[in-house]
Amino acid sequence: xxxxxxxxxxxxxxxxxxxxxxxxxxxxxxxxxxxxxxxxxxxxxxxxxxxxxxxxxxxxxxxxxxxxxxxxxxxxxxxxxxxxxxxxxxxxxxxxxxxxxxxxxxxxxxxxxxxxxxxxxxxxxxxxxxxxxxxxxxxxxxxxxxxxxxxxxxxxxxxxxxxxxxxxxxxxxxxxxxxxxxxxxxxxxxxxxxxxxxxxxxxxxxxxxxxxxxxxxxxxxxxxxxxxxxxxxxxxxxxxxxxxxxxxxxxxxxxxxxxxxxxxxxxxxxxx
Amino acid sequence: xxxxxxxxxxxxxxxxxxxxxxxxxxxxxxxxxxxxxxxxxxxxxxxxxxxxxxxxxxxxxxxxxxxxxxxxxxxxxxxxxxxxxxxxxxxxxxxxxxxxxxxxxxxxxxxxxxxxxxxxxxxxxxxxxxxxxxxxxxxxxxxxxxxxxxxxxxxxxxxxxxxxxxxxxxxxxxxxxxxxxxxxxxxxxxxxxxxxxxxxxxxxxxxxxxxxxxxxxxxxxxxxxxxxxxxxxxxxxxxxxxxxxxxxxxxxxxxxxxxxxxxxxxxxxxxxxxxxxxxxxxxxxxxxxxxxxxxxxxxxxxxxxxxxxxxxxxxxxxxxxxxxxxxxxxxxxxxxxxxxxxxxxxxxxxxxxxxxxxxxxxxxxxxxxxxxxxxxxxxxxxxxxxxxxxxxxxxxxxxxxxxxxxxxxxxxxxxxxxxxxxxxxxxxxxxxxxxxxxxxxxxxxxxxxxxxxxxxxxxxxxxxxxxxxxxxxxxxxxxxxxxxxxxxxxxxxxxxxxxxxxxxxxxxxxxxxxxxxxxxxxxxxxxxxxxxxxxxxxxxxxxxxxxxxxxxxxxxxxxxxxxxxxxxxxxxxxxxxxxxxxxxxxxxxxxxxxxxxxxxxxxxxxxxxxxxxxxxxxxxxxxxxxxxxxxxxxxxxxxxxxxxxxxxxxxxxxxxxxxxxxxxxxxxxxxxxxxxxxxxxxxxxxxxxxxxxxxxxxxxxxxx
Ligand SMILES: Cc1cc2nc3c(=O)[nH]c(=O)nc-3n(C[C@H](O)[C@H](O)[C@H](O)COP(=O)(O)OP(=O)(O)OC[C@H]3O[C@@H](n4cnc5c(N)ncnc54)[C@H](O)[C@@H]3O)c2cc1C
Numbered sequence: 001x002x003x004x005x006x007x008x009x010x011x012x013x014x015x016x017x018x019x020x021x022x023x024x025x026x027x028x029x030x031x032x033x034x035x036x037x038x039x040x041x042x043x044x045x046x047x048x049x050x051x052x053x054x055x056x057x058x059x060x061x062x063x064x065x066x067x068x069x070x071x072x073x074x075x076x077x078x079x080x081x082x083x084x085x086x087x088x089x090x091x092x093x094x095x096x097x098x099x100x101x102x103x104x105x106x107x108x109x110x111x112x113x114x115x116x117x118x119x120x121x122x123x124x125x126x127x128x129x130x131x132x133x134x135x136x137x138x139x140x141x142x143x144x145x146x147x148x149x150x151x152x153x154x155x156x157x158x159x160x161x162x163x164x165x166x167x168x169x170x171x172x173x174x175x176x177x178x179x180x181x182x183x184x185x186x187x188x189x190x191x192x193x194x195x196x197x198x199x200x201x202x203x204x205x206x207x208x209x210x211x212x213x214x215x216x217x218x219x220x221x222x223x224x225x226x227x228x229x230x231x232x233x234x235x236x237x238x239x240x241x242x243x244x245x246x247x248x249x250x251x252x253x254x255x256x257x258x259x260x261x262x263x264x265x266x267x268x269x270x271x272x
Numbered sequence: 273x274x275x276x277x278x279x280x281x282x283x284x285x286x287x288x289x290x291x292x293x294x295x296x297x298x299x300x301x302x303x304x305x306x307x308x309x310x311x312x313x314x315x316x317x318x319x320x321x322x323x324x325x326x327x328x329x330x331x332x333x334x335x336x337x338x339x340x341x342x343x344x345x346x347x348x349x350x351x352x353x354x355x356x357x358x359x360x361x362x363x364x365x366x367x368x369x370x371x372x373x374x375x376x377x378x379x380x381x382x383x384x385x386x387x388x389x390x391x392x393x394x395x396x397x398x399x400x401x402x403x404x405x406x407x408x409x410x411x412x413x414x415x416x417x418x419x420x421x422x423x424x425x426x427x428x429x430x431x432x433x434x435x436x437x438x439x440x441x442x443x444x445x446x447x448x449x450x451x452x453x454x455x456x457x458x459x460x461x462x463x464x465x466x467x468x469x470x471x472x473x474x475x476x477x478x479x480x481x482x483x484x485x486x487x488x489x490x491x492x493x494x495x496x497x498x499x500x501x502x503x504x505x506x507x508x509x510x511x512x513x514x515x516x517x518x519x520x521x522x523x524x525x526x527x528x529x530x531x532x533x534x535x536x537x538x539x540x541x542x543x544x545x546x547x548x549x550x551x552x553x554x555x556x557x558x559x560x561x562x563x564x565x566x567x568x569x570x571x572x573x574x575x576x577x578x579x580x581x582x583x584x585x586x587x588x589x590x591x592x593x594x595x596x597x598x599x600x601x602x603x604x605x606x607x608x609x610x611x612x613x614x615x616x617x618x619x620x621x622x623x624x625x626x627x628x629x630x631x632x633x634x635x636x637x638x639x640x641x642x643x644x645x646x647x648x649x650x651x652x653x654x655x656x657x658x659x660x661x662x663x664x665x666x667x668x669x670x671x672x673x674x675x676x677x678x679x680x681x682x683x684x685x686x687x688x689x690x691x692x693x694x695x696x697x698x699x700x701x702x703x704x705x706x707x708x709x710x711x712x713x714x715x716x717x718x719x720x721x722x723x724x725x726x727x728x729x730x731x732x733x734x735x736x737x738x739x740x741x742x743x744x745x746x747x748x749x750x751x752x753x754x755x756x757x758x759x760x761x762x763x764x765x766x767x768x769x770x771x772x773x774x775x776x777x778x779x780x781x782x783x784x785x786x787x788x789x790x791x792x793x794x795x796x797x798x799x800x801x802x803x804x805x806x807x808x809x810x811x812x813x814x815x816x817x818x819x820x821x822x823x824x825x826x827x828x829x830x831x832x833x834x835x836x837x838x839x840x841x842x843x844x845x846x847x848x849x850x851x852x853x854x855x856x857x858x859x860x861x862x863x864x865x866x867x868x869x870x871x872x873x874x875x876x877x878x879x880x881x882x883x884x885x886x887x888x889x890x891x892x893x894x895x896x897x898x899x900x901x902x903x904x905x906x907x908x909x910x911x912x913x914x915x916x917x918x919x920x921x922x923x924x925x926x927x928x929x930x931x932x933x934x935x936x937x938x939x940x941x942x943x944x945x946x947x948x949x950x951x952x953x954x955x956x957x958x959x960x961x962x963x964x965x966x967x968x969x970x971x972x973x974x975x976x
Contacts, residue, residue: 259843
């Protein structure tokens with residue numbers, strides 16, 4: 001096994017271009033579990049540019065190489081994302097696991113993903129000659145499938161600044177740490193003058209990718225918050241055909257579905 | 273407090289904390305070959321053909337044809353082949369071994385071998401099983417009559433799942449040859465078991481087999497029988513290839529093929545008279561033994577003996593079988609058949625109380641064993657039974673009664689409950705097995721520099737035995753602990769003091785050492801090499817009849833009470849622990865810190881068994897064969913436990929000590945289930961009670 005150790009992003013993309021078969025290695029916490037062997041590894045963990053977190057008037061930019069503890073210790077990172085991060089793994093993994101790795105691992109159980117989907121995050125992908133920016137839901141195509149070719153690296157995540165009057169997050173795991181999600185739920189809303197002006201809902205671990213359905217969210221925009229309770233049954237019915245979890249070694253389809261619906265209802269009932 | 277109870281720094285503390293301790297995978301030997309096992313992928317099949325590609329030099333295949341002795345694993349009896357010959361009976365059964373210099377290449381060779389099978393009908397569940405490997409039953413009083421005359425008969429069934437030992441260090445051994453003698457090093461509980469198995473498989477003389485325990489990272493029963501299998505496989509390979517060989521399981525393999533706690537199906541019937549007193553009980557237990565008998569018969573014996581828990585029931589009839597399925601053979605795990613029965617009897621008593629309209633505690637208290645009572649097996653409780661004092665203590669600690677009254681008629685998302693369980697554990701082997709089968713021998717050596725060495729085949733597997741045995745000797749001789757040493761046993765140096773199982777080591781072997789130390793004290797000759805040997809002597813017991821299961825099943829019992837308080841989140845069907853308490857009677861505590869480790873570890877392991885430790889076998893395949901998928905509780909899932917021991921010295925244990933290792937796991941599972949039942953108001957008859965199962969019991973959702 002050969003290791004490549006770039007110190008700068010420019011160097012990294014050049015190396016990636018020259019060694020297309022090299023696998024990217026950030027914290028290695030997914031990588032080590034999955035691939036026991038490979039011929040070439042390109043280590044991203046010495047690249048300071050991937051650890052930058054900054055902002056401009058509209059956006060927050062999070063380097064893909066930021067570890068969970070780095071994110072938790074940074075004031076720019078949205079609180080709802082931190083809430084999800086607190087529920088990930090345990091301290092040892094939080095010390096080296098990165099947000100870029102969580103995204104690029106492209107698992108529906110990745111705990112930052114429902115939050116990033118709900119926040120409308122975009123990803124910036126870099127290669128020797130190009131920078132591309134696109135929405136996260138276009139980047140993640142399925143389980144371990146990305147819109148990323150063998151010369152590209154995920155550089156950073158872009159999150160539009162946004163205030164929400166209501167935020168709600170729940171991870172459901174088999175235990176309180178070191179557990180992959182059986183299901184997870186995030187609900188974000190903005191209520192102004194008694195009206196629902198923004199609504200975002202995402203579910204993790206219940207389908208092959210994160211479920212966020214914008215048509216359903218839009219249907220209830222502008223609704224008077226006092227009328228919302230009478231729509232709860234309808235909203236649950238709207239989501240019914242999208243929440244299609246499976247039975248596996250971690251949980252059952254019926255449990256996953258039931259808790260998702262309970263969480264959705266609980267979130268909606270708490271909107272004020 | 274007894275002086276000996278005062279905690280000390282464990283004998284192996286520095287070695288382990290500094291990282292100096294050498295576990296089996298840390299041992300480096302030049303020119304060692306790596307071995308891997310080709311395992312059956314079919315649950316029940318005939319092997320038609322094995323297609324092996326041509327191997328390069330330095331890579332070897334070892335199979336049943338290479339076995340000089342008998343191709344069977346010696347456990348209680350011998351039935352499982354070391355390497356399958358014509359048929360396989362479970363997924364994971366060993367077919368052959370591949371060894372060679374490069375581990376990855378060995379793995380590749382394993383993958384390139386094709387086994388052609390002819391599949392046969394396989395049985396996967398207790399429900400479908402019809403064949404059995406053992407069957408026992410016993411009676412006390414006249415159970416049939418009691419049921420005939422009963423005003424009411426109440427019947428319930430209980431189901432318990434697998435439990436995986438989840439020791440930190442996976443199983444592994446190293447073997448090498450020296451002048452016609454095979455030496456096996458490994459992670460293990462019972463060096464002499466491994467020796468007996470290897471002797472049989474190799475057809476060697478006793479002096480041609482040497483077994484050395486390496487520092488062992490946990491056992492919990494899981495390293496009672498399986499190291500014998502690995503030891504045999506490596507002995508055969510090293511004898512054939514004439515090079516040192518290393519066979520260390522990876523975690524998935526270990527979880528998929530090594531023995532676990534038996535899933536059980538238990539049917540309990542109680543005969544009640546007009547005043548709702550229990551006049552009889554009839555219990556039928558089925559254990560899923562997996563494909564081969566192994567230790568299962570002995571596990572079943574303990575399930576049956578423990579079937580009525582700590583209760584004096586006048587007329588009982590107990591019967592059980594170990595059923596055969598085409599699944600991984602089950603074996604020893606802390607508690608050894610008792611956790612299944614204790615979950616069932618404790619939960620059954622709660623349900624009976626609920627039906628009768630008494631509180632569970634009022635009802636249970638009517639039947640608690642007292643000194644002098646006749647046990648289920650018609651033995652006699654010779655020694656003080658201090659359950660009332662223990663109950664008083666745990667009530668003070670937990671406020672059980674008040675909370676039990678308070679947590680009624682709850683609604684809303686979060687609901688609380690509390691449960692209490694009583695339990696006992698028979699210390700040591702069943703009946704007269706210590707005298708007739710085990711026949712423990714220990715030696716205490718005084719070197720010329722007046723330092724002492726314990727020669728015993730018992731192993732420290734993390735439970736602290738090195739420390740407690742040395743403390744016993746040092747305390748008798750009134751010498752510093754540092755003057756006594758006990759190194760990992762090597763069968764060429766130590767006599768057979770029996771296996772490290774059945775909560776026996778400190779009580780039985782410690783007693784022998786106490787006697788040896790006393791003799792040495794009386795015959796101490798300064799600066800002279802002295803060896804004192806002690807042999808087991810059975811204390812007074814009502815003779816045990818293994819046909820009728822009557823007499824004193826154990827020389828004595830340890831006792832415990834646990835209380836568990838929970839809060840159930842009915843929206844997610846998950847639980848939070850609010851309080852966990854334990855009061856134990858283990859005679860004299862030989863080291864408070866070690867005992868605390870046993871209590872807290874055992875209680876948490878019992879809570880895992882009751883709640884989250886789900887292991888399923890899907891058509892013979894273990895579905896949760898990784899630490900990610902088989903969830904044991906983490907630090908975040910637990911809370912500080914409150915524990916205490918009462919003093920009740922036992923004359924036939926060293927300084928009054930009784931067995932403590934297994935006892936501690938027995939009570940939290942039923943206490944937890946009683947607590948959850950109270951919180952949600954439904955009856956629960958199975959463990960593990962995962963959120964999935966709880967939601968299913970509530971038919972899909974709680975009324976919030
Ligand atoms: C014990 C344990 C517990 C865990 N618990 C959780 C949990 O609770 N929740 C959860 O969501 N996850 C969990 N994980 C999974 C894992 O820790 C996270 O997904 C983590 O964020 C992965 O980050 P990493 O830096 O270690 O990724 P790596 O393993 O380095 O990489 C993961 C994948 O992403 C690719 N990659 C990494 N960086 C880039 C990049 N910049 N551009 C392109 N591709 C890239 C890699 O090639 C690889 O395919 C757990 C893992 C372990 C071992």
